[in-house]
Amino acid sequence: MLYRTAGQFKTSYAADHALFPVRQDAILLGVVLVFAFVILPLTASEFAFRALLIPVLIYALAALGLNILTGYAGQLSLGTGAFMGVGAYACYKLITLFPEMNIVVAIALSGFFSAGVGALFGLPSLRIKGFYLAIATLAAQFFLVWLFQKWAWLYNYSASGAIHVPNITMFGITVAGPRAAAITQYYFVLAIVCIVTFFAINITRGRIGRMWKAVRDMDIAAELVGINLMRAKLTAFFVSSYIVGVSGALFVFLWRGAAEANLFDIPLSFRVLFIAIIGGLGSILGNYLGAILIVALPVIISAVPAMLGLPLASATVEHLNVMIIGVLIITFLIVEPHGLARFWAVIREKLILWPFPH
Amino acid sequence: MKKMMKTAALSAAFAAGVALALPASAQEDSIYIPNLSYRTGPFAATGTPLMNGQRDYITLLNERDGGLNGVKLTYDECETGYNTEKGVECYERTKENAVVTQPWSTGITLQVLPKSNVDEIPILAPGYGFSPMADGKVFQWAFNPPSSYWDGASMILKHISDGDLSNLNGKKIALLHLDHPYGKEPIPLLEALAEEHGFTLLPIPVGLTEMQNQSAQWLQIRRERPDFVLMWGWGAMNAGAVTEAAKTRYPMEQFIGIWWSGHDGDLKLIGEEGKGYRSISWSVPVPDSQLVQDIRQYVVEPGKSLIENESELDSVFYQRGLMISAMLVEAIRAAQEEFDTQAPDATQVRWGLENLKMDEARLEELGATGMLVPFETSCANHTGHGGAWMLEWDGEKFVKVSDLITPDREAIEPLEDKEAQAYAEANAPWPVNEECEM
Numbered sequence: 001m002l003y004r005t006a007g008q009f010k011t012s013y014a015a016d017h018a019l020f021p022v023r024q025d026a027i028l029l030g031v032v033l034v035f036a037f038v039i040l041p042l043t044a045s046e047f048a049f050r051a052l053l054i055p056v057l058i059y060a061l062a063a064l065g066l067n068i069l070t071g072y073a074g075q076l077s078l079g080t081g082a083f084m085g086v087g088a089y090a091c092y093k094l095i096t097l098f099p100e101m102n103i104v105v106a107i108a109l110s111g112f113f114s115a116g117v118g119a120l121f122g123l124p125s126l127r128i129k130g131f132y133l134a135i136a137t138l139a140a141q142f143f144l145v146w147l148f149q150k151w152a153w154l155y156n157y158s159a160s161g162a163i164h165v166p167n168i169t170m171f172g173i174t175v176a177g178p179r180a181a182a183i184t185q186y187y188f189v190l191a192i193v194c195i196v197t198f199f200a201i202n203i204t205r206g207r208i209g210r211m212w213k214a215v216r217d218m219d220i221a222a223e224l225v226g227i228n229l230m231r232a233k234l235t236a237f238f239v240s241s242y243i244v245g246v247s248g249a250l251f252v253f254l255w256r257g258a259a260e261a262n263l264f265d266i267p268l269s270f271r272v273l274f275i276a277i278i279g280g281l282g283s284i285l286g287n288y289l290g291a292i293l294i295v296a297l298p299v300i301i302s303a304v305p306a307m308l309g310l311p312l313a314s315a316t317v318e319h320l321n322v323m324i325i326g327v328l329i330i331t332f333l334i335v336e337p338h339g340l341a342r343f344w345a346v347i348r349e350k351l352i353l354w355p356f357p358h
Numbered sequence: 359m360k361k362m363m364k365t366a367a368l369s370a371a372f373a374a375g376v377a378l379a380l381p382a383s384a385q386e387d388s389i390y391i392p393n394l395s396y397r398t399g400p401f402a403a404t405g406t407p408l409m410n411g412q413r414d415y416i417t418l419l420n421e422r423d424g425g426l427n428g429v430k431l432t433y434d435e436c437e438t439g440y441n442t443e444k445g446v447e448c449y450e451r452t453k454e455n456a457v458v459t460q461p462w463s464t465g466i467t468l469q470v471l472p473k474s475n476v477d478e479i480p481i482l483a484p485g486y487g488f489s490p491m492a493d494g495k496v497f498q499w500a501f502n503p504p505s506s507y508w509d510g511a512s513m514i515l516k517h518i519s520d521g522d523l524s525n526l527n528g529k530k531i532a533l534l535h536l537d538h539p540y541g542k543e544p545i546p547l548l549e550a551l552a553e554e555h556g557f558t559l560l561p562i563p564v565g566l567t568e569m570q571n572q573s574a575q576w577l578q579i580r581r582e583r584p585d586f587v588l589m590w591g592w593g594a595m596n597a598g599a600v601t602e603a604a605k606t607r608y609p610m611e612q613f614i615g616i617w618w619s620g621h622d623g624d625l626k627l628i629g630e631e632g633k634g635y636r637s638i639s640w641s642v643p644v645p646d647s648q649l650v651q652d653i654r655q656y657v658v659e660p661g662k663s664l665i666e667n668e669s670e671l672d673s674v675f676y677q678r679g680l681m682i683s684a685m686l687v688e689a690i691r692a693a694q695e696e697f698d699t700q701a702p703d704a705t706q707v708r709w710g711l712e713n714l715k716m717d718e719a720r721l722e723e724l725g726a727t728g729m730l731v732p733f734e735t736s737c738a739n740h741t742g743h744g745g746a747w748m749l750e751w752d753g754e755k756f757v758k759v760s761d762l763i764t765p766d767r768e769a770i771e772p773l774e775d776k777e778a779q780a781y782a783e784a785n786a787p788w789p790v791n792e793e794c795e796m
């Protein structure tokens with residue numbers, strides 16, 4: 001039906017390896033991008049920007065970072081929240097030490113701090129695997145949050161221990177801080193997320209991505225065919241932490257506006273991990289679907305009773321919300337244990353074969 | 359397949375519609391008062407009675423007087439669970455028609471504070487938030503009456519030293535605090551005072567994850583044997599601390615909490631063993647006051663309250679909730695009178711909060727004699743610095759055991775100025791109220 005591939009012939013290897021072997025995928029992506037870049041900004045309210053669109057993008061980016069490590073390279077990590085924190089604090093220090101620095105440069109650089117820390121805490125992965133590695137990254141989580149609290153230089157010795165985003169302008173437009181308009185911040189985040197996603201797609205389907213997948217599927221076999229395990233694992237940690245760090249900087253600078261160390265504690269790590277797992281490990285699309293489910297859906301659900309005029313107390317709505325999201329997560333995992341991305345893949349496959357069942 | 363596609367498309371359209379439409383807007387003939395409440399999560403035990411009190415006071419006005427000068431007050435809660443992320447979401451959700459923001463957590467206050475100058479909605483954070491918010495010239499849109507945390511710290515020290523801080527020379531004072539912006543608030547002032555008066559300050563942080571199990575912290579307290587333990591605790595941490603203190607037989611006479619650590623429910627857990635525990639407070643429950651009787655008659659008896667049993671009515675936190683709403687309503691009333699309007703907007707309510715006069719005569723008119731410390735705000739003074747009383751747990755309830763204590767403002771002001779300036783500089787361009795000449 002919609003996905004009829006008849007008539008789409010590939011006449012070269014390059015065409016066969018293109019990003020979109022099926023034309024409809026490209027069209028669908030185009031529609032999504034038009035939505036993201038044109039239609040949503042025209043229609044969304046400030047609330048929708050700040051409570052739905054921006055957080056979904058930022059969380060999706062964080063999940064994308066984690067997915068590279070866990071989904072593509074098979075290294076379980078529970079330290080995502082802390083690595084986001086490294087990115088955020090690094091960006092804060094860069095901005096306050098060098099107020100002249102362009103914020104894009106600062107965000108891009110802060111990713112490197114996170115990448116360095118991530119690679120350092122990735123060293124144990126050379127010796128230990130699976131749950132044991134998860135515990136090692138958990139140590140990073142505890143240590144870094146402790147460091148954010150105790151190392152007063154990181155938050156410029158402020159009394160509350162919190163960092164605040166000053167007003168930052170770029171080419172005369174305020175992009176971060178309390179005076180920034182929501183739509184500017186949305187476009188800023190969207191642009192960065194699109195660029196990072198583009199690179200992530202191409203890394204994961206290229207030589208490096210194949211190397212990671214080989215390590216994930218069976219590291220001994222990968223080593224036997226000549227893959228350098230150390231390099232594969234450490235690059236995975238490096239690239240993953242870089243993206244996570246960038247998302248952490250965006251998290252604080254383009255969305256929250258202020259942060260304290262506790263923000264980057266374990267619940268954040270788990271939240272990002274849930275997004276990656278429910279979205280689908282080993283996929284790029286899944287991160288976005290997962291973020292929509294985990295981040296945006298609760299906000300939408302809590303607005304429903306007020307829209308329909310149901311006189312429900314806000315606390316009751318919150319309880320219902322937790323229950324509904326919980327049920328949805330369980331349902332999705334039962335229906336499709338490999339996540340929402342796989343769910344979409346199944347639908348797409350059926351559409352290609354339609355009207356034949358097999 | 360087709361059906362599935364249709365359902366998917368429909369549900370997507372519905373979700374998008376819900377997401378993009380704004381939350382229901384308030385009617386014109388009412389004043390919209392949102393409250394970022396938390397009746398869920400680890401802090402629900404302490405949050406619920408406060409929110410009940412706030413809610414019931416507004417209900418009382420609507421039921422008894424038909425609103426405020428003929429305008430209905432629309433009280434609306436948005437649940438945050440004390441989570442800053444949810445808090446900011448709630449702020450965005452409610453800000454369109456709001457005349458005030460009540461962020462209800464120091465973390466959320468810190469997030470909302472920088473936005474206050476842009477959105478022009480006053481923040482009312484009674485007895486919490488950032489202490490330098492007292493400087494009304496710098497923090498034009500933020501109010502924390504009647505006392506700030508630094509006032510609280512100063513008053514506790516004044517009380518335990520019998521009015522002369524030099525008596526504390528050589529003593530050791532532990533600060534058991536939540537490891538959160540809230541708990542860290544008093545540290546700069548206490549450090550400065552410790553240096554000046556020669557006592558040792560020992561901050562003992564309690565992480566959010568270890569609130570219910572404080573054995574490590576109390577082991578440290580047993581080892582260090584401080585002369586006094588001050589507590590900046592909240593939610594489940596208070597109950598954890600008082601039970602640990604009772605278990606380790608720490609003398610309760612040396613254990614003093616800030617006003618958020620004086621919750622009846624926490625002390626009831628240990629009952630008699632908690633005798634002697636003190637908590638400083640700018641509000642005192644007066645069960646037989648006219649206001650409480652009216653609440654009973656107009657709100658509780660018709661079943662319009664959310665309280666679970668009547669004993670909650672006499673608790674410190676419920677009655678503090680009443681007083682918080684009373685402050686807000688008085689500010690709105692002041693704005694109504696000054697600007698001769700029925701429904702003042704956020705800017706006008708800001709004026710009301712800046713010219714809030716809660717003296718004893720006014721409290722008596724409200725039927726709330728002795729329930730709140732008298733105070734007065736101005737454009738330069740957004741706290742009022744009304745002082746507080748010391749409450750003591752007698753085994754069953756909290757009773758007032760001191761006269762009005764006032765903070766040592768001379769010691770606090772320089773620090774407040776410094777921090778307020780530092781904040782304004784870090785957040786430049788930060789508009790300062792230059793019209794204010796006080």
